[in-house]
Amino acid sequence: SQTIHQWPATLVQPVGSPLSLECTVEGTSNPNLYWYRQAAGRGLQLLFYSVGIGQISSEVPQNLSASRPQDRQFILSSKKLLLSDSGFYLCAWSGSLAGHEQFFGPGTRLTVL
Amino acid sequence: KNEVEQSPQNLTAQEGEFITINCSYSVGISALHWLQQHPGGGIVSLFMLSSGKKKHGRLIATINIQEKHSSLHITASHPRDSAVYICAALTGTASKLTFGTGTRLQVTL
Numbered sequence: 073s074q075t076i077h078q079w080p081a082t083l084v085q086p087v088g089s090p091l092s093l094e095c096t097v098e099g100t101s102n103p104n105l106y107w108y109r110q111a112a113g114r115g116l117q118l119l120f121y122s123v124g125i126g127q128i129s130s131e132v133p134q135n136l137s138a139s140r141p142q143d144r145q146f147i148l149s150s151k152k153l154l155l156s157d158s159g160f161y162l163c164a165w166s167g168s169l170a171g172h173e174q175f176f177g178p179g180t181r182l183t184v185l
Numbered sequence: 186k187n188e189v190e191q192s193p194q195n196l197t198a199q200e201g202e203f204i205t206i207n208c209s210y211s212v213g214i215s216a217l218h219w220l221q222q223h224p225g226g227g228i229v230s231l232f233m234l235s236s237g238k239k240k241h242g243r244l245i246a247t248i249n250i251q252e253k254h255s256s257l258h259i260t261a262s263h264p265r266d267s268a269v270y271i272c273a274a275l276t277g278t279a280s281k282l283t284f285g286t287g288t289r290l291q292v293t294l
Contacts, residue, residue, distance in 0.1 A: 115271070115285065115286045115287060116284040121281060123279055129279070131281075162228060173218070173230060179228075
């Protein structure tokens with residue numbers, strides 16, 4: 073069966089520090105991968121998605137970037153965190169064909185101070 | 186105007202009540218997700234449907250493609266159903282999700 077992992081679970085970082093959040097999927101190949109953010113009191117927002125290694129699409133301009141160095145690994149990064157980057161970050165995967173259900177990781181709660 | 190609208194935003198019910206959460210969307214979709222988010226933040230997919238009706242235990246989801254409307258029903262609600270329920274429209278070849286703002290449900294004894 074497929075599983076999705078995210079780490080760390082929680083993170084407290086100072087403003088201006090770098091960020092690296094990792095997401096890995098097991099039990100499937102060539103998945104679509106997604107990064108979402110949920111700011112405090114707000115709804116979920118798609119940040120990035122990837123349909124293959126090295127292929128990243130950005131949905132909103134921001135202080136973050138994403139990379140997919142391996143088929144089942146998706147990384148969210150920032151060179152310098154802002155206060156507004158605080159939130160709950162979720163990784164998700166789906167099958168590579170259109171219309172497939174998405175499955176979510178446990179999330180990372182990021183607090184930027 | 187959001188592409189996916191949910192109502193109500195907040196809902197309080199007593200144990201045993203029948204609950205309905207509504208979702209309307211304005212985009213073309215390949216399917217609609219109903220998700221459940223617990224206080225810790227984790228998200229569980231309840232249903233994905235593109236037509237008709239699906240049932241899982243006490244949960245029922247329906248969708249009317251022509252009217253661009255979906256409903257999530259909970260029969261015989263229980264305090265453990267307390268959570269945020271989110272509908273999300275699945276669009277495009279990359280299966281991107283556009284989310285509603287969520288409905289916060291509190292079921293009391």
